[in-house]
Amino acid sequence: MRARLSGERFDVAIIGGGINGVAIARECARAGKRTLLVEQNDFASGTTSRSTRIIHGGLRYLEHGELGLVRESLKERERMLADYPHLVRPLRFVLAIPKASRHNALAIRTGLLLYRKLAGARCLPALAQFDAHLDRPDLATFDYDDAQCEFPERLVAEWLGEAIAAGAVVRNHCTALGLTKNDGRVTGLVIHDTLTGTEARVEAAHVINATGPWADMVCAQSGVETKEKLLGGIRGSHIVLPRFPGAPGSAVYSEAPDGRPVFLIPWNDQLLVGTTEVPDSADPARAEPSPEEVGYLLDSVNHLYPAANIGAGDILYAFAGVRPLPYSPTAKPAAITRRHRIHDHSDDGARGLYSVIGGKLTTAAALAREVARKLGAHVPEPQTALIAPAPADGIEVTLRQWARQISAVAHIPEHSARAVAEWHGRRAMCVARMAGTDDALRHPLCPHSSHIVAEAVEVARYECAVTLGDILLRRVPVALSGCWSKQCTRAAAQRIGWALGWDQLRIGREAELFDAERAAFLKKPSGLSRPQRAA
DSSP states (O other): OOOOOTOEEEEEEOOEEEEEEEHHHHHHHHHOOHHHHHHOOOOOOOOGSSOOOOEEEOOGGGTTTHHHHHHHHHHHHHEEOOOOOOOOTEEEEEEEEEEESSOHHHHHHHHHHHHHHTTTTTTOOOEEEEEGGOOOOOOOOOOOEEESSSOOOHHHHHHHHHHHHTTTEESSSSSEEEEEEETEEEEEEEEEETTTEEEEEEEEEEEEEEGGGGGHHHHHTTTTSSSSSSSEEEEEEEEEEETTTTTOOOOEEEEEETOEEEEEEEEETTEEEOOOOOOSSSSSGGGGOOHHHHHHHHHHHHHOOGGGGOOOOGOOEEEEEEEEOOOSSSSGGSSOOOOEEEEEEEGGGGGGEEEOOOOOOOGGGHHHHHHHHHHOOOOOOOOOOOOOOOOTTTTHHHHHHHHHHHHHHHOOOOHHHHHHHHHHGHHHHHHHHHHHTOOGGGGHHHHHHHOOOOHHHHHHHHOOOSSIIIIIIISOOOOSTTTHHHHHHHHHHHHHHHHHTOOOOHHHHHHHHHHHHHHHEEEEESSSSOOOOOO
């Protein structure tokens, strides 16, 4: 049971449990502030889980002169590689630009030189993989280093655990109904717990609106009027393909036929292709790829790999999210800054309320430090040493060692032990010890997965996972596999339900709700058209 919150007083209340909100909660709690974090659905269930999943400096930001943003992003990339090496891994990019592009080879070489210089000339331990399919007379190819977080949902879960350990009170499936105000100052929140059906009023000296693309809606429902919209939502869509013969082994950054950037990234034993930039002012919860966007991304893949002849039937699924970019009535989406901004609502008659605008996976921790400082917290810069990273096989050696230890303790095969190590990091041995006590906890979550039931129990106990969707789509996101089926859902629900003490009625209900949630998130495209532009 969750403790009642009604009448509780906090130094800071944060609305929104994506990567920015969780990072802010962690930073404020570490600074000694009594912190509350509420999320209407589940942590990392919004824009965070619908991104391109890269941790990058922002090579294309150089084109718009945003050197400060690139420098900050590269510094944060280095910190994440050092602090979370099991989740954030080096990734080599092949930059394949049509020779007819407006970006000539000299400009690209200059940009890459500047990018490496801003990174401090550090070379990430990623191994280049020559792609003969891109060795064509119509393409100029280069390479550079960045990083990938295959599962930002897991990064958010780790930060959530750190926030809780520092004293933060966190609630998922808990909606902020509105702000309470007195004499032009925010005094707290009214919240509704959708799990218990209870409503509570909490007091807070400061409220942070970190709801991403929902930020304007939160202000409107609380009667906070701004001079203009804070956000201009830009939809980004992706398709996920099986790894076809000749698929790239490294990430590819190229230009679509219309000149806009496109990424092809090895991900989760599949190929992630994105992204689009389409203005979207509708409810972000209902964002989904349009047939035009899906066709546009297919055309981009076939332009680079014509022999693959990829069609709509090859798509495993597609998904979309809405980027919470600053509102700009005239700028093209690609030209809108990706630098975050923190809006103080004092001039809007709501002192103590701040809205987070923009931001990205890479700079979430830096944004959180900035917010905490605005609230008067003393937050020093992190002490992670920015030095040359370990040899290319450094984390691989560590993971192999962990896997052997986990395998011995949990009595599971090494491939399962490695899967546990990669997703749970420092807590992997806790999962192993639990699995070692009961054969049922060592069972795979579904017949096609290396991940085990003990992981589901761990995240339910310590990472606020409540529903089957919380577990299988975010904390132990095995259901992001393209082969997932309703049979997998039934098997996983039975095994997890047994371990968590659910009765058959709840197991059936959880399975039904999970299938609906997954289908709403991961779309199988239909009604496909094949245009040349997605906007």
